[in-house]
Amino acid sequence: MDTKTRVYLDYAASTPVDERVLAAMLPFFSETYGNPSSLHYFGQQAEAALEEARETVAKALHCRSEEVVFTACGTESDNLALRGMAFLQKKQKGANRIVISPVEHHAVSSTARQLADEFGFEVDFLPVDDYGMVNPEEIEGCLKADTAVVSVVYANNEIGTINPIAEIGAICRKRGIPFHTDAVQAAAHLSMDVQRDHIDMLAIGAHKFYGPKGIGALFIRRGTSLLPIVTGGSQESGLRAGTQNIPYIVGLAEALRLAQEERQKHAEHLVPLRDALISGVLGSIDKVRLTGHPTKRLPNHASFVFKGVDANTLLMLLDMQGFACSSGSACKAGTPQPSDILTAIGLSPNWALGSLRVTLGKDSTMEQVQDFLKVLPGIVAKSRKQE
Ligand SMILES: *Cc1c(COP(=O)(O)O)cnc(C)c1O
Numbered sequence: 001m002d003t004k005t006r007v008y009l010d011y012a013a014s015t016p017v018d019e020r021v022l023a024a025m026l027p028f029f030s031e032t033y034g035n036p037s038s039l040h041y042f043g044q045q046a047e048a049a050l051e052e053a054r055e056t057v058a059k060a061l062h063c064r065s066e067e068v069v070f071t072a073c074g075t076e077s078d079n080l081a082l083r084g085m086a087f088l089q090k091k092q093k094g095a096n097r098i099v100i101s102p103v104e105h106h107a108v109s110s111t112a113r114q115l116a117d118e119f120g121f122e123v124d125f126l127p128v129d130d131y132g133m134v135n136p137e138e139i140e141g142c143l144k145a146d147t148a149v150v151s152v153v154y155a156n157n158e159i160g161t162i163n164p165i166a167e168i169g170a171i172c173r174k175r176g177i178p179f180h181t182d183a184v185q186a187a188a189h190l191s192m193d194v195q196r197d198h199i200d201m202l203a204i205g206a207h208k209f210y211g212p213k214g215i216g217a218l219f220i221r222r223g224t225s226l227l228p229i230v231t232g233g234s235q236e237s238g239l240r241a242g243t244q245n246i247p248y249i250v251g252l253a254e255a256l257r258l259a260q261e262e263r264q265k266h267a268e269h270l271v272p273l274r275d276a277l278i279s280g281v282l283g284s285i286d287k288v289r290l291t292g293h294p295t296k297r298l299p300n301h302a303s304f305v306f307k308g309v310d311a312n313t314l315l316m317l318l319d320m321q322g323f324a325c326s327s328g329s330a331c332k333a334g335t336p337q338p339s340d341i342l343t344a345i346g347l348s349p350n351w352a353l354g355s356l357r358v359t360l361g362k363d364s365t366m367e368q369v370q371d372f373l374k375v376l377p378g379i380v381a382k383s384r385k386q387e
Helices: 019-025 041-061 074-093 106-119 165-175 246-261 263-284 311-320 340-344 366-383
Strands: 068-071 097-100 122-125 147-153 179-182 201-205 216-220 288-290 301-306 355-359
Touching: 019 246, 041 068, 041 246, 068 074, 074 106, 074 147, 074 179, 074 201, 074 216, 097 106, 106 122, 106 147, 147 165, 165 179, 246 263, 263 288, 263 301, 263 366, 311 355, 311 366
Parallel strands: 097 122, 097 147, 147 179, 179 201
Antiparallel strands: 068 216, 201 216, 288 301, 301 355
16 A cells, blocks of 8 residues: 555644645745845845745734744744743743643643743643633633743644633733643634734644644734743844744745635535544444534544544554554554543543544545545454453
8 A cells, every 4th residue: 555545634743735835945945045144135035035924924823023933843832932931920020830721732731841840830720621622711710910821722633622712812811911822733724813812922833734844933922021942043033043944934934824815615625524524433333432522623623532442553453454543642652641631621541542533634535534434443343452
């Protein structure tokens, strides 16, 4: 079986680079190769491309271009937001608490944990419901005078649930506490508007929306100060040192522009496939549950748990049949621990260890979904431990 006959159902882990994005990037490897900080013609050309990309990203997020900082990935953007804000708030006003949801990506949760274990911060967790959704009404009680930053994932990578970000943002704004959201998954599918949603910091990463890996951006609202975590030159307004990766920045900007422009078209294609997948799985297999919200979920995202199933066996058998899926967070494959996110939504290990995430993309077809639904019941039965 080659990559042509295999079926990729893991678009939440990464996506192929759109050919239009690749075409936009290519001239910046060997034609326009100057350092954007250089004063001469070559530098000016690179700087013009950089600033045009920044403008494009700003338009997509509804912010000013000065509010966009390019980083090396979504993870780095989350790190800059959390660390940069925690350290500065501690220095300026002795703020010592970080508020996060229990369903954050590791880019946020492991950063918060390190800030707690090594730097003396306290982490407060917002409660979530069985769908992994934060209830805005419960936030107020978690905010203290010494809360440095609040971070809530926009749309969850593992279970697809979309959080009520605008309402959470409004509460943080009212209390004067900086609000960060990890929109790395969301930016591929949902409209992004940092004004509407009262967001102070927002992280994205290009490879989740048909851009290249290894490039990200962070929106930082004007007037919001951060301590930089990568120090050196004065690039990116002194917030992220290092010569900017112009081809990848151009690629991120073009990919984000296309993702936002074609959002509705993609959703119209994806939602019927997702819904056929969900009803097919729930209707043909027993001891199965959908994880995440039934409707307030990403248009390409289906995720399940099967009681008494070993997720790694399930994934391996699916791969042997040519279907590439995930058991949740890709970084965790191989670990026999149940996922923190599935545990946080109240699943016991005999359910949580049998998780399956199927995420669709613009090249997915109904035929692929039907083929998948044909093989899945047999594979689940095979990977179910004898009771
Ligand atoms: C993929 C992902 C990240 C990490 O982004 P990278 O660009 O791969 O570092 C962070 N948060 C969420 C929700 C993600 O899905």
